[in-house]
């Protein structure tokens with residue numbers, strides 16, 4: 001098995017990394033869209049909407065992502081619907097991401113000073129108009145840094161998709177280890193690739209945060 | 217009939233009664249200056265007039281529209297009642313011009329070009345021609361407050377409420393804002409303002425209202441009240457011997 005050279009291992013891991021990146025991107029984007037809807041429900045004037053969205057957030061934040069993956073993969077199959085690991089991972093990560101992003105963004109919305117609400121209200125803007133033109137544009141600026149920061153969690157979260165058989169970086173590492181029996185090399189490389197994906201994100205997030213603090 | 221009519225308004229926060237039956241009439245073109253100690257309910261009263269606060273009993277009507285009866289649409293009301301705040305509350309992500317254009321374009325659905333022309337002329341009116349593209353953070357406090365006034369005027373309100381609009385300003389910036397308000401008054405704008413600027417209240421006001429412990433303690437022509445306060449509380453507040 002020694003002809004499984006370093007380069008071949010690396011090449012295979014990098015090929016699998018494409019799927020980690022793709023799953024991360026898709027989960028992040030769709031999670032962001034769902035998260036925006038959850039956020040709007042969470043800060044709405046409707047009591048029922050607020051309670052429902054709070055419940056949603058609590059459920060997805062309060063249970064392990066792995067359990068959510070299992071539920072989508074095995075649970076849905078019980079209803080006779082065949083779910084591919086790819087779809088199950090995408091759905092689970094989307095909902096999980098949306099819950100966290102909604103909560104992060106809620107903090108941003110609530111950090112907008114009360115005077116902004118009062119001034120826009122006094123100008124006869126409706127709630128929706130206030131949100132659209134006054135509150136969300138300001139909240140968005142504050143939200144960029146923690147949102148980028150959270151994207152690191154999404155990238156790492158995709159590793160769990162390996163358990164339901166989705167061949168991304170972690171799963172590829174496991175498979176390569178099974179044929180090469182060089183766990184130290186393989187998993188070091190896997191870890192380094194994750195680091196290479198995550199570090200720029202967290203670095204960028206910190207930089208944005210710093211810039212925002214200076215701007216104040 | 218008065219433009220803003222306040223009848224026996226009572227308002228409590230929990231067990232604390234903040235307005236204990238306030239009545240006040242404001243005619244068209246009046247400049248009502250409300251003075252009084254901190255906590256006497258001045259801001260609360262002002263905020264009840266445009267529905268930012270609710271009240272428990274009594275009534276308020278503005279130009280025939282009842283405020284806080286649950287029937288009048290507050291948005292309709294607010295198109296006629298402008299408000300300027302102590303802390304300016306400009307929208308920091310919008311330029312001065314965009315701040316002024318926001319409500320006319322979003323609420324009234326004015327055309328952009330039309331709203332822009334109005335915004336420019338309002339900026340000129342408050343002495344800020346050429347500041348259309350400046351962001352609030354690039355303006356002094358006095359300039360920001362003048363933009364805030366222009367923003368309120370863009371909705372062509374029938375009455376303008378001002379809550380201590382010079383209190384957050386450095387002393388040397390107070391006058392530029394007061395001058396704008398004085399000019400509005402001279403043009404016949406109906407103004408209800410809470411203020412600590414006694415000289416302004418006396419010289420520009422057509423009516424002085426002294427609030428004390430949630431009530432209108434004294435009201436009348438400013439010069440008469442300042443010259444001869446009827447109650448020891450007002451005398452003490454303005455610092456003259458009764």
Ligand SMILES: Nc1ncnc2c1ncn2[C@@H]1O[C@H](COP(=O)(O)OP(=O)(O)OP(=O)(O)O)[C@@H](O)[C@H]1O
Pocket residue numbers: 229234252253254255256257258259260261
């Ligand atoms: N949101 C609130 N919740 C509870 N109490 C409040 C609230 N707003 C005001 N109060 C209380 O109501 C009373 C009147 O407040 P208000 O702001 O109307 O006074 P003010 O005359 O404007 O005082 P100032 O000159 O300090 O602005 C105060 O005792 C204040 O503590």
Ligand SMILES: [Mg+2]
Pocket residue numbers: 258259260379380
């Ligand atoms: Mg006040």
